[in-house]
Amino acid sequence: xxxxxxxxxxxxxxxxxxxxxxxxxxxxxxxxxxxxxxxxxxxxxxxxxxxxxxxxxxxxxxxxxxxxxxxxxxxxxxxxxxxxxxxxxxxxxxxxxxxxxxxxxxxxxxxxxxxxxxxxxxxxxxxxxxxxxxxxxxxxxxxxxxxxxxxxxxxxxxxxxxxxxxxxxxxxxxxxxxxxxxxxxxxxxxxxxxxxxxxxxxxxxxxxxxxxxxxxxxxxxxxxxxxxxxxxxxxxxxxxxxxxxxxxxxxxxxxxxxxxxxxxxxxxxxxxxxxxxxxxxxxxxxxxxxxxxxxxxxxxxxxxxxxxxxxxxxxxxxxxxxxxxxxxxxxxxxxxxxxxxxxxxxxxxxxxxxxxxxxxxxxxxxxxxxxxxxxxxxxxxxxxxxxxxxxxxx
Numbered sequence: 001x002x003x004x005x006x007x008x009x010x011x012x013x014x015x016x017x018x019x020x021x022x023x024x025x026x027x028x029x030x031x032x033x034x035x036x037x038x039x040x041x042x043x044x045x046x047x048x049x050x051x052x053x054x055x056x057x058x059x060x061x062x063x064x065x066x067x068x069x070x071x072x073x074x075x076x077x078x079x080x081x082x083x084x085x086x087x088x089x090x091x092x093x094x095x096x097x098x099x100x101x102x103x104x105x106x107x108x109x110x111x112x113x114x115x116x117x118x119x120x121x122x123x124x125x126x127x128x129x130x131x132x133x134x135x136x137x138x139x140x141x142x143x144x145x146x147x148x149x150x151x152x153x154x155x156x157x158x159x160x161x162x163x164x165x166x167x168x169x170x171x172x173x174x175x176x177x178x179x180x181x182x183x184x185x186x187x188x189x190x191x192x193x194x195x196x197x198x199x200x201x202x203x204x205x206x207x208x209x210x211x212x213x214x215x216x217x218x219x220x221x222x223x224x225x226x227x228x229x230x231x232x233x234x235x236x237x238x239x240x241x242x243x244x245x246x247x248x249x250x251x252x253x254x255x256x257x258x259x260x261x262x263x264x265x266x267x268x269x270x271x272x273x274x275x276x277x278x279x280x281x282x283x284x285x286x287x288x289x290x291x292x293x294x295x296x297x298x299x300x301x302x303x304x305x306x307x308x309x310x311x312x313x314x315x316x317x318x319x320x321x322x323x324x325x326x327x328x329x330x331x332x333x334x335x336x337x338x339x340x341x342x343x344x345x346x347x348x349x350x351x352x353x354x355x356x357x358x359x360x361x362x363x364x365x366x367x368x369x370x371x372x373x374x375x376x377x378x379x380x381x382x383x384x385x386x387x388x389x390x391x392x393x394x
Contacts, residue, residue: 048314050182052231053091054264055307055331056290057099058133060121061111063296067343068120073105077124080294084346087307087329087387089129092179095186096125096293097233097266098133098162102151103143111296113194114142122158132177134188134233136164136207138267141196148205164188164207164233172204174222182314182321185227187218187260190235191267209236212251216258223259228321229312231262237289242270242301242377244288256284261323262310265289270301274308274378276326285310285326287378294333294346303333304370306378307348309387327387330374336360349374350388 068077081088088094100115102122110116125133133155140148149167156162163186166172175186189209198206209215219230232255237248244252244265252263256279263286265272272288291305311325330349335342336359345359347367352375354367375386 047181048316050093050180050184050229050312050314051091052184052262052310052312053088053094053307054231054233054287054290054310055088055094055096055293056266056305057097057137057269057292057295058121058125059111059292059295059297060100060115060117061296062109063111063342064294064344065109065111065117067341068118068124075118075120077121078127080344081124081128081346084307084331084348085128087348091129091309093132093177093184094130095132095134095231095233095264096130097137097235097264097290098125098135098151098155099137099139099266100151101139101143101147102154103147104150104154107143107147115139116143116147119154119158122155122160126159130160132161132163132175132186134164134186134235134264134266135162136188136190136233137235138190138192138194140165140190140206141193141198144196145199145202145205161186164190166204166207169204172207174218174225174227176222176225176227180314182312183226183228184312185219185222185225185230186233187215187222187230188233188235189215191237209234209251212254212258215255215260219255219259228314229262229323230260231264231310232260233264233266235267236265237268237272239268240270240299240302241268242272244272248288252286252288253279256286261285263287264308269295269297271304271306271374271378273380274326274328274384276384283323285323287328292333293331294344296335296344301373304373305331305333305346306374307331307387325385327385328374328378329387330371330378332366332370334359334362334366336362350386 068075100117103116152165163175177184189207191209265288268289269292271291274287277284287308293305307329309327313324314321334345334347349371352371354364
């Protein structure tokens with residue numbers, strides 16, 4: 001009799017666990033069954049509105065590669081992005097900085113100083129809702145010309161569009177993405193390639209910032225091809241410096257004068273401020289550095305980043321496209337041990353106080369520290385608001 005009672009009790013416990021703790025649902029991220037519209041639903045219901053989500057450096061250091069290693073040359077990195085997936089996938093277009101190369105398994109997989117990651121990182125990004133990546137950065141030439149060309153090929157074949165690198169002169173052209181009746185150009189440039197020169201007979205391979213003249217020409221070409229909004233990703237500045245230098249500000253001014261509407265900055269691996277600017281009577285948005293989105297870097301501030309949201313609207317009468325709102329979501333990389341390996345999770349922090357802490361070692365004090373670091377530095381005085389979660393953003 002006691003045994004029967006024990007069995008019944010165990011069954012009831014399992015049923016209650018499944019009811020109150022359903023599998024596959026994140027404790028931090030918004031409910032995947034919430035009223036938050038999918039990309040397809042937003043396209044259908046908002047033919048004149050568009051939301052862009054942008055984030056910083058996607059890096060793959062050696063411990064991260066090991067974290068996703070399943071054996072037999074199989075890899076899975078989706079767990080890195082589990083918590084931020086709802087915040088990425090609900091945007092109409094999501095773009096990040098792809099700071100690695102994909103030279104394939106013929107070369108050893110490696111992290112810093114010359115990155116070569118498994119192709120499956122692209123699958124993880126695609127699964128998370130990423131649509132576009134900038135491939136022009138200081139690590140774009142890490143595995144040479146062949147690596148840069150293969151990176152472009154693999155990322156595009158696996159369903160994510162690229163900007164900033166090209167396999168040939170014929171294929172070098174502005175990336176224009178049309179969503180919800182609005183055409184957006186995405187251009188990307190880097191200040192340097194870590195001393196590995198772009199071959200003089202292949203200037204199309206990596207788009208460089210230079211003096212800004214080439215950027216101005218590309219912006220003009222993008223508009224000629226119908227772009228109604230121009231977003232420029234710039235890989236620039238000084239690593240680990242939390243404020244932009246004079247060169248960044250000078251280039252930003254030139255790029256805005258040339259007709260860009262938004263600048264997404266990367267490379268310093270720490271956050272730099274964001275601003276709304278008025279240029280020639282038009283409002284422009286800039287974030288000088290979006291920090292690291294995912295990496296194994298350990299110095300202070302290098303585990304912090306943001307997702308920047310740009311909301312755009314097209315006037316149904318005049319067809320004029322205007323920037324409507326600029327907001328951001330603080331994030332940080334949490335490292336923890338599971339199954340004998342160090343693992344990674346990008347944690348969104350939509351409010352100052354932690355609500356759930358479902359990972360080993362994830363503390364309320366770290367959450368609050370990230371929030372305070374980000375909000376006080378990125379937009380002092382709350383000039384630019386923190387983004388509300390997808391379930392609240394209708």
